[in-house]
Amino acid sequence: MTFKSTSIGFIIAIIIIGMLHTIFGISLSWLVLPAGVYLALIVYGSASIQSSFYAQPYCYANVSEKEIALSFDDGPNRQYTPQVLSILAQYNAPATFFVIGKNIQGNESILKQIDAEGHSIGNHSYTHSFLVDFKSVQGFKNELNQTAESVYKIIGKRMKLFRPPYGVTTPDLVNAAHVLNYSIIGWSIRSFDTTPATVQSISRRVQTQIKPGAIILLHDSSDKTIQVLQQTIDFAKDNGYKIVSLEQLLKIKVYE
Numbered sequence: 001m002t003f004k005s006t007s008i009g010f011i012i013a014i015i016i017i018g019m020l021h022t023i024f025g026i027s028l029s030w031l032v033l034p035a036g037v038y039l040a041l042i043v044y045g046s047a048s049i050q051s052s053f054y055a056q057p058y059c060y061a062n063v064s065e066k067e068i069a070l071s072f073d074d075g076p077n078r079q080y081t082p083q084v085l086s087i088l089a090q091y092n093a094p095a096t097f098f099v100i101g102k103n104i105q106g107n108e109s110i111l112k113q114i115d116a117e118g119h120s121i122g123n124h125s126y127t128h129s130f131l132v133d134f135k136s137v138q139g140f141k142n143e144l145n146q147t148a149e150s151v152y153k154i155i156g157k158r159m160k161l162f163r164p165p166y167g168v169t170t171p172d173l174v175n176a177a178h179v180l181n182y183s184i185i186g187w188s189i190r191s192f193d194t195t196p197a198t199v200q201s202i203s204r205r206v207q208t209q210i211k212p213g214a215i216i217l218l219h220d221s222s223d224k225t226i227q228v229l230q231q232t233i234d235f236a237k238d239n240g241y242k243i244v245s246l247e248q249l250l251k252i253k254v255y256e
């Protein structure tokens, strides 16, 4: 199911109702039905990155080896990113950090540390604003370019991965990402580590979904993440899983 096939289906439904109206005189109020379904599918397709509605984001890898990747959104964060880095170093596990541009100022040394310790950095927009999804193609390009510029100034690398804020994709967002040559990265396991749920229930939710090729979404902006991360890595190791980088798992380039 894609935006295109949904739109074609909607148009066909309108034509059929129009024909039935002309031939058999059925009420045009039947148009409410396809319109409602169309709207519902658009809302679902935009909100769920795994639906691949507008784009083909990478949400997992099709592999049989027991390999998984870790990703952290919404940093850099003065309090939590260093703690996440220290656990990753302790376990020798690589990860990808999808950073918000406006969080970089004042946290340049943390960004440098992420890079120096062998982790990857991806783009997670500049503002991460609640209304970001109403932006135009140009608006999204500005979001991506501003963050890319800040990161380039600090680590001298041009990012190629983009994780949409809130996992919401819109046609304009996808368009901007394509024009700027970004790969859109989703996830297969959403931890909900920023919700009021307990560490125990978050860890359990993550663990029950782990399978070969999984991409786990965590946030280096929440105190629960630190414990969840530790428990997740322990569980993965105990069950024979190897934590690999996103680029190794997906066989894609992280930087230009």
Ligand SMILES: [Zn+2]
Pocket: 073, 074, 124, 128, 165, 166
């Ligand atoms: Zn985010």
